[in-house]
Amino acid sequence: MIEVSTDAIDAGKLKAELLHPGAGGFCSFEGWVRNENDGRSVRRLEYEAYEPLVIAEGKKVLAEARQRFPYLAARCVHRTGLLEVGDLAVWVGVASAHREEAFKACRYIIDEIKVRLPIWKKEHYTNGDSGWVNCERCAEHRQD
Amino acid sequence: MIEVSTDAIDAGKLKAELLHPGAGGFCSFEGWVRNENDGRSVRRLEYEAYEPLVIAEGKKVLAEARQRFPYLAARCVHRTGLLEVGDLAVWVGVASAHREEAFKACRYIIDEIKVRLPIWKKEHYTNGDSGWVNCERCAEHRQD
Amino acid sequence: MSPPEKTITVRYFAVFREHAGIGEETLSLSVATAKDVFERTRLRHGSSEPNGHCKVAINDEMADWSSPVNDGDTVLLFPPVAGG
Amino acid sequence: MSPPEKTITVRYFAVFREHAGIGEETLSLSVATAKDVFERTRLRHGSSEPNGHCKVAINDEMADWSSPVNDGDTVLLFPPVAGG
Numbered sequence: 001m002i003e004v005s006t007d008a009i010d011a012g013k014l015k016a017e018l019l020h021p022g023a024g025g026f027c028s029f030e031g032w033v034r035n036e037n038d039g040r041s042v043r044r045l046e047y048e049a050y051e052p053l054v055i056a057e058g059k060k061v062l063a064e065a066r067q068r069f070p071y072l073a074a075r076c077v078h079r080t081g082l083l084e085v086g087d088l089a090v091w092v093g094v095a096s097a098h099r100e101e102a103f104k105a106c107r108y109i110i111d112e113i114k115v116r117l118p119i120w121k122k123e124h125y126t127n128g129d130s131g132w133v134n135c136e137r138c139a140e141h142r143q144d
Numbered sequence: 145m146i147e148v149s150t151d152a153i154d155a156g157k158l159k160a161e162l163l164h165p166g167a168g169g170f171c172s173f174e175g176w177v178r179n180e181n182d183g184r185s186v187r188r189l190e191y192e193a194y195e196p197l198v199i200a201e202g203k204k205v206l207a208e209a210r211q212r213f214p215y216l217a218a219r220c221v222h223r224t225g226l227l228e229v230g231d232l233a234v235w236v237g238v239a240s241a242h243r244e245e246a247f248k249a250c251r252y253i254i255d256e257i258k259v260r261l262p263i264w265k266k267e268h269y270t271n272g273d274s275g276w277v278n279c280e281r282c283a284e285h286r287q288d
Numbered sequence: 289m290s291p292p293e294k295t296i297t298v299r300y301f302a303v304f305r306e307h308a309g310i311g312e313e314t315l316s317l318s319v320a321t322a323k324d325v326f327e328r329t330r331l332r333h334g335s336s337e338p339n340g341h342c343k344v345a346i347n348d349e350m351a352d353w354s355s356p357v358n359d360g361d362t363v364l365l366f367p368p369v370a371g372g
Numbered sequence: 373m374s375p376p377e378k379t380i381t382v383r384y385f386a387v388f389r390e391h392a393g394i395g396e397e398t399l400s401l402s403v404a405t406a407k408d409v410f411e412r413t414r415l416r417h418g419s420s421e422p423n424g425h426c427k428v429a430i431n432d433e434m435a436d437w438s439s440p441v442n443d444g445d446t447v448l449l450f451p452p453v454a455g456g
Contacts, residue, residue: 011159030169031170031372034168086163107247120367134367243372258455276451282388282426
C-alpha cells in the first residue's frame with residue numbers, strides 16, 4: 001500500500017500495521033530533510049506530488065518488489081508540502097520471513113520511488129534562493 | 145553504540161536519538177520473533193547474552209561498518225530473556241547523508257551481530273519441546 | 289498537411305506550472321502525439337525538449353512521447369521527478 | 373610430561389551451562405591451551421570438539437583455541453551463537 005500525506009508521518013503506527021506472526025525481519029527506510037544538498041545550505045523543502053499516479057505507479061513498484069523479493073507486508077507513505085530540516089519526507093517499511101527479502105525489497109521500493117513516481121522537490125536555501133531538484137536544464141527562461 | 149536490554153525495546157526513542165541535521169537517509173532493521181522455524185511451530189524464544197563481550201564485539205562491528213560505509217550515527221540494542229511471537233528481539237538503526245550508506249551499514253551490522261556476538265537463542269515449540277538454535281550437534285549426550 | 293485540431297487539456301506540474309503561471313489549460317491544437325503537445329506548449333512550460341528526464345501521462349496513465357493524443361484527452365507534463 | 377596444574381575458572385553458556393548444570397566452576401587442570409580446557413571439561417559441557425562454530429574467550433577477550441591459558445585465568449566456553 002502506498003499513500004501521499006500532507007500530515008506528519010507516524011512511523012510507529014505504520015510499522016504496527018505490518019506486524020505479522022510469520023515475520024522474522026523488518027526493514028524500514030526513512031528519508032529525512034537534511035540541511036545541505038550539492039554544497040548548498042538548505043532551510044526547508046517543498047514536495048509536490050500528483051497523487052493519482054503516485055498511487056498507481058507505487059502499486060506497481062510494490063508488486064514488482066514482492067515478485068522479486070517475496071515479502072509478507074509492505075507500506076510506503078510520501079509527505080507533501082513544506083518540510084523543515086529533520087522532518088520525515090518518505091517512509092518505506094517491509095516485513096518478511098527472513099531479513100534478506102526485507103532489506104532488498106525495501107531498497108528496491110525506495111530506489112524506484114525516487115525515479116519513477118511523479119513527485120517533485122523544491123529546495124529553499126538559507127540565502128533565500130530556491131530551486132527544483134533535477135531541473136537545472138528544464139526551463140529555458142527560468143526566473144532566478 | 146550497542147546495548148543489551150532485558151526490557152522491551154523502544155524503537156521510536158532509539159531512532160529519535162539518531163536524528164542529525166546532515167542525515168538524509170535512515171535505515172533500520174528489526175528482528176521479530178516469528179511463529180515458525182525450520183518447519184517447527186514456535187511459541188516463544190529465550191535469548192541469553194554475555195553482555196561484556198556483546199558490548200566489546202558490538203563496538204568493533206559498528207566501527208567496521210562506519211569505516212566501510214561512512215555513516216553519521218548508528219545504534220543497536222539486543223533483547224534478552226523470554227520473548228513472545230511478535231516481540232522485538234533486536235533493533236539496528238543507521239543515519240547517513242545518503243541512503244546507500246544507511247542500507248549497507250545496517251545490513252553489515254545485523255549480519256555480523258548474528259554470527260559474532262555471544263548471544264544464544266533457545267526455541268520453545270508449541271508441542272512443549274525446546275532447543276538451542278545452531279546447537280544440534282553441540283552436545284553428545286543431550287537430554288531430549 | 290497538419291493534423292486536424294483537437295481539444296486538449298494540458299496540465300503543468302512543479303517547475304512547469306511555476307513557469308507557465310497556470311496549472312491547467314484547455315487548448316485547440318493540431319497535434320498527433322504527446323511530444324507534439326510538449327512542443328506546442330513550449331513557451332508555457334519553458335522546457336526545450338522532452339528529454340529522458342521529463343515524463344508524460346495521458347488521462348492519468350503513464351505514456352510515451354510517441355503516444356497518440358485524441359480529441360478530449362488530458363495530457364500531463366511532468367518535469368524530472370525527485371521523490372524521497 | 374604433562375603441563376603443571378593451573379587454577380582455571382571455567383564458565384559455561386547456554387546449552388553448555390544447561391548440560392553442565394552449573395554456570396561456573398574453578399578447577400585445577402594440567403592444560404596449556406584453551407582447547408585443552410575445552411577437552412578436559414567435555415563431560416561437563418557435553419560437546420565433543422571445539423569445532424568452527426564454538427568460540428572461546430579468556431578473561432573477557434575473544435581468543436583462539438590455540439591461545440595459552442595461565443594460572444588464574446577465566447576461560448569462557450561459548451556454544452554456537454545465534455543473535456538476532
